Amino acid sequence: MAKILEVKGLTKQYDKVLAADKVSFDIEEGEIFALIGPNGAGKTTTIRMISTLLIPTDGDAVIAGNSVVKHPEKIREDITYLPDEAGAYKNMTGIKYLRFMAGLFTSDIEKINAYVERAKNMCGLGDRLNDKIGTYSRGMARKLLLSRAVMTKPKLAILDEPTSGLDVLNAIEIRKMIKKLAAEEKMSFLLSSHNMLEIEFVSDRVGIIAKGHLMVTGKPEELKERYGASNLEEVFERVVKNSEVH
């Protein structure tokens, strides 16, 4: 299978913190990959470098043949990014927001209409799309933002903590949307989460990250087997312990 994303030794040094240290992994076409780790592990930092928002201190990431360091503007054509805890313009209606965002990806009116139509069907907000986003519940806003992130059929959709702060039902709905898009449309996803139990259900492969280091990557089943654990949380515990022994 073709690789959509190749991350090679991505490193980010903030003033004092080494937030990502030589992170390397890749994602194949149609695959859902999740970075999991506790708060402050470096998930958002890694994701922001791949999304061309942060300039890596060292290393590179290649998406569909383009480097984030050398050609960030080409990368931006191929990806969409949903920040963690993202909001939207509160005074805009949902439908206006979709049109505005679609207009950033293309100038072709027909394509814009097609994108918006796709997002409209996917988000399931119906008539509420004509209301201001400020009046939406957290779950509604997240569905709007998620459909925005996938309406343009990007080669890689990057979603930072897509289900955080949602109730179980909304979280399940979001996970189903992601799985369906990957299965039916061969879209690739890079997700992050600190909820290691939940992420098992949605991702094909996971990478466990702690203190800026990507410890292991692999399918949840493989990892559980390798570490003799019953769930990913236990896997994480053992991985971190092992690394401290060494």
Add this chain to the structure above:
Amino acid sequence: MKFINLLKKELSEIITVQMIATMGVLIVVFMMMGNLMSGAIDSVVEDATNPKINICDLDDTELTDSLINGLKDAGAEITEISVNSDNYAAVLKENKIKNLIIIPDGFTESVENKEKPKLISVSKMESAATLANITNDNSGAASFINNCVTNIVAQQTGMSMEDIDLITNPIEVDENTVVADKTANISISTITAKLASQSSMLPIVLFVLIMLTSQSLITSVSNEKIDKTLETLLSAPVSRVSIITAKMLAAAIAALLNAVVMMVGFLVFMKDITNGVTEQLGEVVGESLSVDKALDVLGLNLSVGQYILVGIQFFVTMMICLSVSIILGSLVNDAKSAQTAILPITIIVMFPYVITLLTDVNALSTVPRILINAIPFTHSFTAMSNLMFGNVKMFAIGLGYQILVFAVCLFIALKLFKSDKILTLSLNFGKKKKKVQTED
């Protein structure tokens, strides 16, 4: 096309119902102020032509009676009051009056003995406002009485009125004012008064505009940061230059709308005032026309070309504000800081604004002059006066300096947007310490 999409979004974010409402309120306030002022002026004019004078005649002679009748004939509304204490405050309060003239016992005797008779004038001061005290002033009545007594003295001494005039005003001053190489036959105080009322408008409008526009742009950028819509924008396939340009252009359009509204409001306000005066004081009209002519002669009325130059300078000023606002907005990470982030702009605009209201910057001694001229906004407030008084070189230096400052600020703003600094830098105005603590 993508740019228009961005611009449309920025405009709809900035030109909100709130902003339109603010502009509406602004116009209404100006109109109300104009009405109020012209009302106040009407009553002042009314009182000036038919003054209400309270007189207490303690002398009560033929002479004082004729003086009072003379005042009545001249159109004054006289109320006679009896006073038996020299506690003037109590007297005014008791009689519910605001002014009082007392002709003391022995007034006539003094006149007859060729001594200077004494007249007591009491006026109540109710506020520091210029218009409020005019009607309480007795000086009109006093000078009328003065003239009458002059007449009597002239008869007594056998001098003609011309003789007396010659003695009191032996010289005639022919007042001339020179501006650069031009001269006009008018007093400098008349010109100054006229200029003060005329040229105060543009700096006020500019000042308010800077504040409004900066605040709205800072809010817009910091909101994008707080809601993380900025990250979405920056990861989308649009150039970052166009993101900044759309924001600045939208703010500039909003500023222009505000400027038009304020100028119209101000003109309505000024018109109400001048109408109030001109309708009723015929002579004043003649005089103010000649002041206008004098301004023309002296080159103090800006030509269209000069107004365009001032317009360009104001435009560059706004551009500096916009780019600085973008930078300040980018440094903000929470809603509270967004409120205070405008402070640096307020300070560097307020300072030269006040200074230029009070004094001529070019006439200061070297060090303060250089310091004040180093503040870019100083040149916005001195632009008009520099052009009026022929300091073209100073104007050009100011404009060039502002363009340079704008270029630097815009460069920094672009640099912020093009690097990842915009996401990693943050100045939490006044909150820095707290944040460090929570992180530890």
